[in-house]
Amino acid sequence: LAGLSRRPDTTVLRWGHRFRDQRVTSHVALTARAFGAAGFVLTDVNDNEVKATVEKIVANWGGQFRFEMGKPWKQTISEWRRKGGLVVHLTAYGENLQASNVVERIKAAGKDLLIIVGSQKVPQEFFSPDVSDFNVAVGNQPHSEVSSLAVFLDRLHQGEELKWDFKGAKLRIIPETHGKKVVRARK
Ligand SMILES: C[S@@+](CC[C@H](N)C(=O)[O-])C[C@H]1O[C@@H](n2cnc3c(N)ncnc32)[C@H](O)[C@@H]1O
Numbered sequence: 001l002a003g004l005s006r007r008p009d010t011t012v013l014r015w016g017h018r019f020r021d022q023r024v025t026s027h028v029a030l031t032a033r034a035f036g037a038a039g040f041v042l043t044d045v046n047d048n049e050v051k052a053t054v055e056k057i058v059a060n061w062g063g064q065f066r067f068e069m070g071k072p073w074k075q076t077i078s079e080w081r082r083k084g085g086l087v088v089h090l091t092a093y094g095e096n097l098q099a100s101n102v103v104e105r106i107k108a109a110g111k112d113l114l115i116i117v118g119s120q121k122v123p124q125e126f127f128s129p130d131v132s133d134f135n136v137a138v139g140n141q142p143h144s145e146v147s148s149l150a151v152f153l154d155r156l157h158q159g160e161e162l163k164w165d166f167k168g169a170k171l172r173i174i175p176e177t178h179g180k181k182v183v184r185a186r187k
Contacts, residue, residue, distance in 0.1 A: 009085075009112040010156065011039040011066070012149060015073055015126075016119030017047060026053045027146050028117060029067070033057070035153035036161030037115070039066030043073040062169025077114065077131055085112035086133040089126050090148045094135030102136055103155050115152065117145035 012032040017025045029040040029050065042050060046069050058065050077087060086109055095102040106113065116126060125131050138148040153161065174181040 007112075008110060009039070010037045010153070011041060011080075011112075011114050012037050013041045013043055013073065013076060013114055013116045014119075014145070015043055015116060015122060017042055017045050017050070018119060019045075019047065022047060022049055024119070024146065026050050028149060029054045030057060031146050031150050032153070033063065033065045034161075035150055036157045036164065037153060038064070039068070041071065041076055042069040043071060043076050046070045060169070060171045062166035063164075064167075077116075080112075080114045083112070085114055087114045087116065087131060088134045088136055088152075089116045089122075089132035090138065090145070090152055091118070091122070091127070091135050092137050092140055092142045093127070094137040096137050096140055097152065097155060098139070102134060106134055106136075107156065113156075115149065117149050119145060 012028065014025055014028050025042060025047065029042075030053075032040045033054070040054065051067060051069060054065070054067050058067075080087065086106070088106060097103050116122075116132065118126070127135055136152060138151045170185050172183050172185065174183055
């Protein structure tokens with residue numbers, strides 16, 4: 001990817017996928033990609049439809065983006081921590097990202113980040129320092145895993161990710177004041 005370096009690595013962990021509500025997990029993954037994360041992990045379950053959706057977007061719209069699924073969340077987190085990465089849990093109950101310096105502290109650490117987003121009520125352990133180095137609130141009002149992830153990643157990357165050029169794209173949008181323009185890369 002052009003633009004910002006992908007170090008430190010930011011990977012999003014989605015806990016609590018619901019098969020009757022698959023699109024939300026797909027939207028979490030696509031938000032992760034579009035807002036500059038390097039990868040996505042759907043823990044505890046396999047969903048091949050979500051995988052196919054994400055892989056199709058990456059194939060058409062470019063960039064590199066890791067997709068994993070099925071590993072238990074405890075294993076994913078313990079492996080991440082063992083390699084020296086930090087864990088950030090996005091939750092309405094955490095430190096307010098606007099009213100505190102939590103984002104500066106996370107950036108200053110300069111480490112790879114695993115960003116947990118939940119769905120329904122998450123396991124209590126997620127709040128513990130044994131799991132999460134930081135519990136971060138995108139405002140202390142309940143909203144959604146998609147909105148909280150977008151705002152957090154955008155603060156982390158200071159908006160620069162919105163200008164990134166996703167390498168190897170087959171399709172590219174040419175921004176227009178009015179209208180829709182999509183060009184195909186030459187083979
Ligand atoms: C629809 S919410 C459900 C939260 C659930 N009711 C609870 O009490 O834990 C799903 C996910 O969105 C994220 N989320 C919602 N509001 C948030 C906020 N204000 N700040 C950060 N993350 C938030 C969290 O990751 C949460 O697990």
